[in-house]
Amino acid sequence: MTGLKAAAAALFAAALTAGGASAQPMTKIDFQLNWKISGDHAPYYVAIEKGWFKEEGLDVNVMIGQGSGFAVQMVDAGKAQIGIADAPVPIEGRAKGANVKVIGIIFDKHPNAMYFWKDSGITKPQDLKGKTVAVPASDGHKVMWPAFASLIGVNAADVKFVNIEPTAKPAALGTKKADVVFELYTGKPFMEKAVPADKLGVLLWADYGFNAYAHSYIANTDFLKSNPEAARKFLKVVYRAWDFTLKNIPESIEILSKYHPINRDDFVANLTAVREFFKTDRYRNNGIGYIDPARMQDTINIVKEKGVEIKTPASDFYTAEFLPNPPYKFNF
Amino acid sequence: MNLATLAPRLKTPAVIVALLAIWQAAVVLLKVPEFILPSPLSALEHLFLPQPDANYNWGVHIRATLLEIGIAFVVTSVVGIAIAIGLAWSDAVRRLSMPLFVFVNSLPIIAIAPIILLWSGYGLATNILIAFLVSFFPVVINTLAGLSAIDDDLLDLVNYLHATKMQVFVKLRIPNSLPYIFTGLKICSTMCVVGAIVGEFIASDKGLGYIIINSQYTMDSPPIYAGLMLVSLFGVSLFALVGLAERILMPWARKGVEA
Numbered sequence: 231m232t233g234l235k236a237a238a239a240a241l242f243a244a245a246l247t248a249g250g251a252s253a254q255p256m257t258k259i260d261f262q263l264n265w266k267i268s269g270d271h272a273p274y275y276v277a278i279e280k281g282w283f284k285e286e287g288l289d290v291n292v293m294i295g296q297g298s299g300f301a302v303q304m305v306d307a308g309k310a311q312i313g314i315a316d317a318p319v320p321i322e323g324r325a326k327g328a329n330v331k332v333i334g335i336i337f338d339k340h341p342n343a344m345y346f347w348k349d350s351g352i353t354k355p356q357d358l359k360g361k362t363v364a365v366p367a368s369d370g371h372k373v374m375w376p377a378f379a380s381l382i383g384v385n386a387a388d389v390k391f392v393n394i395e396p397t398a399k400p401a402a403l404g405t406k407k408a409d410v411v412f413e414l415y416t417g418k419p420f421m422e423k424a425v426p427a428d429k430l431g432v433l434l435w436a437d438y439g440f441n442a443y444a445h446s447y448i449a450n451t452d453f454l455k456s457n458p459e460a461a462r463k464f465l466k467v468v469y470r471a472w473d474f475t476l477k478n479i480p481e482s483i484e485i486l487s488k489y490h491p492i493n494r495d496d497f498v499a500n501l502t503a504v505r506e507f508f509k510t511d512r513y514r515n516n517g518i519g520y521i522d523p524a525r526m527q528d529t530i531n532i533v534k535e536k537g538v539e540i541k542t543p544a545s546d547f548y549t550a551e552f553l554p555n556p557p558y559k560f561n562f
Numbered sequence: 563m564n565l566a567t568l569a570p571r572l573k574t575p576a577v578i579v580a581l582l583a584i585w586q587a588a589v590v591l592l593k594v595p596e597f598i599l600p601s602p603l604s605a606l607e608h609l610f611l612p613q614p615d616a617n618y619n620w621g622v623h624i625r626a627t628l629l630e631i632g633i634a635f636v637v638t639s640v641v642g643i644a645i646a647i648g649l650a651w652s653d654a655v656r657r658l659s660m661p662l663f664v665f666v667n668s669l670p671i672i673a674i675a676p677i678i679l680l681w682s683g684y685g686l687a688t689n690i691l692i693a694f695l696v697s698f699f700p701v702v703i704n705t706l707a708g709l710s711a712i713d714d715d716l717l718d719l720v721n722y723l724h725a726t727k728m729q730v731f732v733k734l735r736i737p738n739s740l741p742y743i744f745t746g747l748k749i750c751s752t753m754c755v756v757g758a759i760v761g762e763f764i765a766s767d768k769g770l771g772y773i774i775i776n777s778q779y780t781m782d783s784p785p786i787y788a789g790l791m792l793v794s795l796f797g798v799s800l801f802a803l804v805g806l807a808e809r810i811l812m813p814w815a816r817k818g819v820e821a
Binding site: 266267268293294295296300303304307309396397398400401404405419420423424487488490491492493494495496497500 | 779
């Protein structure tokens with residue numbers, strides 16, 4: 231090494247240690263969302279805006295989503311370390327060899343719902359028999375329908391499905407192109423634009439015994455092995471951000487709107503609907519994100535009923551060891 | 563310029579304004595709900611005036627889409643013409659690779675886009691690639707047709723004069739193919755716009771396609787229509803630019819389709 235090079239190296243090292251006192255090396259995390267931006271994505275931008283990820287030494291890159299299947303593929307391939315997906319999708323993926331595990335729950339109550347015109351005479355899910363339901367082919371509702379149908383004692387084939395573009399759901403109901411639309415409860419404010427609120431009927435599957443888990447955080451298993459601390463810090467920050475977001479909905483949407491072209495009023499309504507899925511005794515007692523082994527088993531059973539071979543025990547599909555301790559308990 | 567020469571030039575804008583007026587009147591008179599069809603004024607308001615409940619950041623998104631369209635058009639034009647010259651240069655190459663290009667062109671973009679996303683993520687490069695895949699084929703096919711459509715007598719003549727293959731291309735085939743190339747570029751100009759928007763629809767966090775798909779999700783209709791107006795404006799402008807270039811580069815042929 232020449233004198234000059236040595237001097238440069240020494241300078242560089244000095245610069246590193248000088249900076250190192252305050253800034254630990256940042257861990258880069260690519261975070262794959264489940265879908266295009268909606269109100270329930272506000273916490274991630276709250277955490278970015280308030281510098282909470284940075285505080286924990288995380289450099290988080292939020293990526294717009296394309297559905298749960300895509301999120302599982304991205305996380306399995308290591309293109310994202312952590313993602314959001316509907317719990318049955320990563321369970322099926324793992325059963326087929328994908329390197330993904332569920333590491334935390336987002337909604338404690340399943341958000342699947344059905345919308346209809348009140349004057350159609352539908353009062354309970356069993357009334358769906360013989361009706362036409364509009365739902366996209368790859369939609370989680372359609373995937374879950376056979377399990378829900380058998381739960382409520384309806385022959386799954388007694389319902390006629392029409393394939394529609396996801397964004398066309400409210401219009402399909404508004405213009406009565408279908409009797410019923412399957413859409414998450416969180417989409418209610420948008421449905422109310424197409425159907426007057428007093429004429430819009432909505433039933434939550436969860437209120438009729440549908441007990442599966444839905445939106446969950448998933449992680450790449452190699453990443454969990456090589457960087458468990460980063461996973462733990464990530465969940466700590468996102469649940470802290472959830473706690474803040476649920477208490478400060480307008481402010482959180484204000485922050486989200488700095489990053490995405492959204493209609494704030496619509497998104498406040500959307501996030502207010504989302505909050506209902508956190509108001510459960512389970513979350514009150516165990517903290518946001520808590521994974522209930524019995525419900526996880528129910529979710530795995532639903533995947534099994536679809537004909538997926540489950541060879542490993544339930545504990546292979548999820549782990550609760552990265553959840554924040556102490557947990558964030560959202561008080562109402 | 564007097565009124566007689568000005569009047570024909572105003573025909574197209576007059577038709578557009580009249581259509582917008584009919585649209586506005588229909589929405590107001592028939593009380594069409596905004597989520598089904600907003601009035602053009604409401605769409606324009608969302609574009610030009612600050613909204614109390616949203617900040618659409620049009621500047622950022624317009625820039626993102628324009629950049630995608632611009633780069634995609636340049637890349638597609640250059641690569642498409644280069645491919646066509648390669649194919650015309652050698653019969654063997656053409657026979658071997660033409661089926662491949664037809665194959666690529668017949669892939670439904672909506673089906674392969676998620677695969678591209680899995681490989682390269684979303685963003686500028688992905689949307690340019692999607693726009694290229696949607697729009698390169700017309701450039702290749704038209705240029706190739708132009709390079710091959712040479713009068714046999716003319717070829718006999720230059721061969722008799724011992725012209726090299728290079729000379730035949732530079733002096734005969736390429737100038738002869740110019741009108742064909744411009745036809746290909748005109749098709750490409752609008753297809754590039756479609757491709758860029760399709761890319762943004764499938765996954766993006768910037769661009770007019772992103773605003774449109776986001777607003778569809780929340781039934782926020784006026785920005786959808788504002789976005790569509792801008793997108794078609796870009797398509798028409800690029801088409802007109804190609805037409806202008808055609809008139810400048812080929813002053814002898816003034817009968818192309820004009821925007």
